[in-house]
Amino acid sequence: MKLYLKIWRQKNNKSKGSMIDYEIDNISPDMSFLEMMDVLNEKIIEENGDPVAFDHDCREGICGSCSMFINGEPHGPDKLITTCQLHMRKFKDGDTIYIEPFRAKAFPIIKDLVVDRSAFDRIQQSGGFISINTSGNTLDANTIPIEKENADKAFDAATCIGCGACVASCKNSSAMLFVSAKVSQFSLLPQGKVEATDRVLNMVNQMDEEGFGNCTNTGACHVECPKGISLDYIAKLNREYVKANIKK
Numbered sequence: 001m002k003l004y005l006k007i008w009r010q011k012n013n014k015s016k017g018s019m020i021d022y023e024i025d026n027i028s029p030d031m032s033f034l035e036m037m038d039v040l041n042e043k044i045i046e047e048n049g050d051p052v053a054f055d056h057d058c059r060e061g062i063c064g065s066c067s068m069f070i071n072g073e074p075h076g077p078d079k080l081i082t083t084c085q086l087h088m089r090k091f092k093d094g095d096t097i098y099i100e101p102f103r104a105k106a107f108p109i110i111k112d113l114v115v116d117r118s119a120f121d122r123i124q125q126s127g128g129f130i131s132i133n134t135s136g137n138t139l140d141a142n143t144i145p146i147e148k149e150n151a152d153k154a155f156d157a158a159t160c161i162g163c164g165a166c167v168a169s170c171k172n173s174s175a176m177l178f179v180s181a182k183v184s185q186f187s188l189l190p191q192g193k194v195e196a197t198d199r200v201l202n203m204v205n206q207m208d209e210e211g212f213g214n215c216t217n218t219g220a221c222h223v224e225c226p227k228g229i230s231l232d233y234i235a236k237l238n239r240e241y242v243k244a245n246i247k248k
């Protein structure tokens with residue numbers, strides 16, 4: 001396949017960026033999107049250019065680092081997958097592909113397609129943990145009975161990989177879907193009850209401090225989430241937040 005790429009290039013956070021055109025040939029439809037980017041970078045390096053910076057780690061949909069906009073959609077045109085799981089067979093020979101970084105005030109650009117998503121780390125640090133000591137004295141899994149429905153919902157919430165597509169797709173750059181998943185995965189389990197009140201208050205406060213916008217229920221976050229995190233968790237977060245405020 002021959003492809004025409006328009007890629008956002010930006011030296012650093014201070015400099016002004018722009019879309020730069022690249023042409024690339026002999027791309028196999030079986031390549032992943034990141035492999036196509038690797039081929040492009042090898043070509044750029046051979047020509048003594050500066051390769052395109054993009055984040056990646058696991059390349060199997062687990063780490064959430066390969067975040068970028070592809071033709072205006074976070075993680076590209078396929079649903080329920082990350083950029084690293086996207087394959088070139090989704091595109092046609094001669095296509096033009098627009099590749100841009102995730103854009104949000106709370107995710108400043110570091111270079112090219114790489115953005116700083118440490119705001120998510122700070123939200124996690126403010127409450128995304130339990131204090132119960134589970135190391136060395138692990139109880140049998142069935143000692144504390146947990147309703148199947150709650151166990152399943154907690155598991156689904158825990159599949160959030162912190163990629164930030166929810167923020168990037170939201171017109172308000174809201175992080176509510178991410179925070180709701182992180183709060184819900186604990187609040188649905190007995191182990192998470194100890195810090196439940198402080199957790200939701202601290203995580204929501206940190207989210208606001210980081211400069212994320214408000215949720216206006218457009219649902220774009222859910223549509224673009226590679227893990228299909230449900231909007232129900234946002235409703236749960238709101239209930240947890242009200243409950244915590246009454247308790248405090």
Ligand code: SF4
Nearest residue numbers: 160161163164166225
């Ligand atoms: S909720 Fe979905 S889109 Fe948002 S960070 Fe988690 S996995 Fe990514």
Ligand code: FES
Nearest residue numbers: 059063064066084
């Ligand atoms: S590189 Fe880890 S999810 Fe894509």
